[in-house]
Amino acid sequence: MSIDPDTQPISPSVERFWKRYxxxxxxxxIPERSRPWYRKHVQEFIDAHPGAKLRTQTPEAIEHWFAKQGLNPQLSAWQLxxxxxxxxxxxxHMLKSGWASEFDWDHWAEGGQPLGDRHPTVARSYETTNAGADRPGNLLGNAFPKVYARFIAAIRVADLAINTEQSYLGWINRFLRFHKSSLPEDCAEQEVSSFLEHLAVRRKVSGATQAQALNALVFFYARVLEKPLGDIGTFKRPKPYKRIPTVLSRREVAQILARTQGMSGLMVRLMYGTGMRVMECARLRILDLDFDYRQITVRAGKGKKDRVVPMPDALAGHLKRHIAWVTDKHAEDLKAGFGAVYLPEALERKYPNAAKEFRWQYLFPATRIAPDPRSxxxxxxxIHQSVIQRAVRKTAVEVGLTKRVTSHTLRHSFATHLLESGSDIRTVQELLGHTDVTTTMIYTHVLGKGGGGVTSPLDRLE
Structure with a gap:
């Protein structure tokens, strides 16, 4: 029964309900200007469940209503x-329903965040070599469009990652601004040296950041301008800084897992149980899971390398139930006239009907239908990776951890706990997808006791 004051007289009980809300x-x-909209959303939910009392509503009914809202392409992320x-x-907080404290509100609130046209998943789709040249802040594209087109062509021929492309372009633009938008051909070794010294002395960047800027400029001069840099001379370098990764103990991991539920909880468990990066987890498709061999294929990871990681036995049942849920959601999307998932352009041309096949659907879909940022x-x-990143950070604070915890901390903890359990470092290297074993060696710092296994003299005092 509707309790909209515009459709019928308001009873005293209804007045009390809205006053409490x-x-x-x-x-x-909640800002005063937004309160009528909050009331309108509650009214829409009530109208969608005629005859049902609010106190008898179940989590399944809430999820079904949210899923239906997500099928509306006109609904923006902030509206959802x-x-x-x-x-x-x-x-x-008003009805204090017993299930509401465990319901994954954050997943539904944040899971509809659009990818954006610069997101790594879609950034290179539907582009020409001069796409993005007129983007605000892109000095190279705005002032030197032909050079920008050569840069895009060169970096994609080299098959470098989209994150590397965006990073290199950022450093080239900073370099040009530092030299007052001079023609790139007019800047050479001395200008590069002064820019790198500026980064160290004035900007106080780390050695790794300065090295990244140098790599970008070396690539730019050698592969784009075809004028390889010679000796750039001496310049101020920051002191090298070796960062030790944050690692959670098994008890701390268990605390975080105990507080994460729903899809976010499944993703967090999967990341810790397999060592996947957050983007690798978010991009998983149904066909990547092999329940017979108990393994998961991670496709196009860092360095564009595929690898296979073990499927935790503890998650097999959860993953099967989750796939059944994705099956129902995909069927609803097809019925509503949607259901085509994003595929890389070459793959979409080769398999024109694959986009609507269930096996190509994402394992962790967003909560709403949204326009592709390119097409x-x-x-x-x-689902946007920031949903999981925020969930991990928030949970770490809630359980009282004082360490700096991010989603990548789960990967560090996976590697360290495997080594603690006696796994061979080459095996861990393969599971993590590291090219060089020295990258994996950093996780040996916590083996044995802290501080390299040395017993403090304080502990020897009687």
Missing amino acids: IDVLKLFH RQKVDALRLLFR GVLRRHH
């Missing part, structure tokens, strides 16, 4: 977040 909105500092927040305040095609992308 508005009081909750005030308590949580507002709908989720409206029901969260209603069920968790405008309406589809369901994978």
Whole structure:
């Protein structure tokens, strides 16, 4: 039964209901201009469940309503977040439903975040070599479009990662601004040297950051301008800094896992159980899981390398149930006229019907249908990696960890715990996808006791 005051007289009980809800909105500092919209979202939910009492609503009913909202391509990410927040305040803080404290509100609120046209998944699709030349802040593209086109062609012929492309372009633009937008051909070794020294002395960058800037300029001069740099002379270099990765103990990992539920919880467990990077986990497709061999194929990881990681036995049942849920969601998308997933352009040309096949669907789909940032095609992308990054950071704070914890900390912990358990370092190297074993060696720093296994003289005192 509707309780919209515009459709029928308001009874005293309905008035009390809305007053209580508005009081909750005030308590949580919801701006006054937004409160009518929160009330409207709650009313939409009530109207979608005629005859059902709010106190009898289940998590499944909430999820079904959110999923239906996500099928509306006109609904923006912030609008979906507002709908989720409206029901969260209603069920968790006003009605205090027993299930509401365990419900994965964050997944539904943040899971609809669009990828954006510079996201690594889609950044190189539907582009020409001069795409992005007029982007604000792209000095190379704006002032020297022909040079920019050569840069894009050169870096893609070299098959460097999209993150490397964006990083190199950023350093080239900073270099040009430092030299007052001079023609790139007019700058050479001395200008490069002064720029690198500026980074160290004025900008106080780390040695690794300065080295990245140098690599970008060496590539630019050698492969784009075809004027390889000679001796750039001496310049100020920051002192080398070797960062030791943060590693969680098994007890600390268990604390985080105990507080993460739903899809976010499954992804966090999968990342710790396999050592996957957050983007590798977010991009998994149904066909990447092999339950018979208990393994997962990680495709096009860092360095564009495929690798195989073990599927944790503890997650096999959870993954099967999750796939059944994705199956239902895909069927709903197809029924609504959607269901085509993003495929790399070459793959889409080779298999024109593959985009709607279930096996190509993302294992962890976003919570809403959204336009592809490049083509405008309406589809369901994978969940944005920032959803998991925020979930890990938030949970670490909630359980009281004082370490600096990120989603990548789970990968560090995976490697360290394997080595602690006696796994061969070459095996760990292969599971992590490291090219050089010296990269994997850094995880040996926590083996044995802290501080290299040395017993403190304080502990020897009687």
